[in-house]
Amino acid sequence: QVQLQESGPGLVKPSETLSLTCTVSGGSISPHYWSWIRQPAGKGLEWIGRIYASGSTSYNPSLKSRVTMSVDTSKNQFSLKLSSVTAADTAVYYCARESNGGVIVVWGQGTLVTVSS
Amino acid sequence: EIVLTQSPGTLSLSPGERATLSCRASQSVNSNYLAWFQQKPGQAPRLLIYGASSRATGVPDRFSGSGSGTDFTLTISRLEPEDFAVYYCQQYGSSPWTFGQGTKVEIK
Numbered sequence: 001q002v003q004l005q006e007s008g009p010g011l012v013k014p015s016e017t018l019s020l021t022c023t024v025s026g027g028s029i030s031p032h033y034w035s036w037i038r039q040p041a042g043k044g045l046e047w048i049g050r051i052y053a054s055g056s057t058s059y060n061p062s063l064k065s066r067v068t069m070s071v072d073t074s075k076n077q078f079s080l081k082l083s084s085v086t087a088a089d090t091a092v093y094y095c096a097r098e099s100n101g102g103v104i105v106v107w108g109q110g111t112l113v114t115v116s117s
Numbered sequence: 118e119i120v121l122t123q124s125p126g127t128l129s130l131s132p133g134e135r136a137t138l139s140c141r142a143s144q145s146v147n148s149n150y151l152a153w154f155q156q157k158p159g160q161a162p163r164l165l166i167y168g169a170s171s172r173a174t175g176v177p178d179r180f181s182g183s184g185s186g187t188d189f190t191l192t193i194s195r196l197e198p199e200d201f202a203v204y205y206c207q208q209y210g211s212s213p214w215t216f217g218q219g220t221k222v223e224i225k
Contacts (some may be wrong), residue, residue: 035214045154045162047214050150060213061118094161102209103152105173107161 002027004095004108012089012115018082022095022108029053029076033098036069036080037090039110046091050098051078085115119144119208123217129225136193138220140206145186147210153182153191154205156219162205166191196222 009021022034030053039045049059051069059067063082069080082089093113097106120143130136140151149169154162164173166182169189194198194201201224206217 034184044218045207045216047216049213058212062213084153098209099167101167102150102214103164103167104154104162104207104214105164107163110161 002106002108004097006093006095006108006111008111008113010112010114012085012113013117014086014115015084018080018085018093018115020080020090020093020095020111020113021077022079024076024078024097029071029073029078033073033100033102034078035096035103035104037094037096037104038089039094040088040091048080048082048093078108087115089113090115118213119122119146119211119215121206121217122207123204123206123220124215125220126218127221127223129223130196131225132196132198134196136191136196137201138191138193138204138206138222140184140189140191140217142187142189142208146189146208149185150208150210151182151184151189152207152209153180154207155200155202156205157202165204193222198224 003025012018035050036048051057066083068081092110094110095108096104099105122141122169123137151169153166170182203219
């Protein structure tokens, strides 16, 4: 059974870059699509973007100018960087795996990132 | 982008009752690529339905999805205590993937 685990700083200063890594266990990072999704406290879900095992990406236009995703197949990990963060970026960040059809089938447990000085 | 509007915002029902949740899209969802997720407090969402009407592995058959185009429905035939949660619809037919704002099913 594939499991995902997010890791990274829980506190980021305004204007700095948020960096998270998702480690995949119980399966290979290839040949799947991997997504990042976030959820502010008490609010709904927002899709940030996805990356294929080959490295091709698709980002939400609302965040595209600040988002970079990458994949490291040797470590079975993929990563998210979000630059120039503000308090509005405070949220639980989830990594997830998609099925061949694009369905989000596996979720990590989520990690809370707070943007504050 | 496709905007998904869920209704009602909150549904107050008793165990054993039927729950009907609606998800309306601002434009047609390609290939009916519409999923439903259940989320309980402090947990990640859980996939219930994909392709508008296909149940995910391990999902009880009291959960059913229907609809096409722009109008979709999640039905819970008889609410069990563990079904009280927030439900989100999500479309994955057109990038960016988008989610509805959620429907909370609470105990009456």
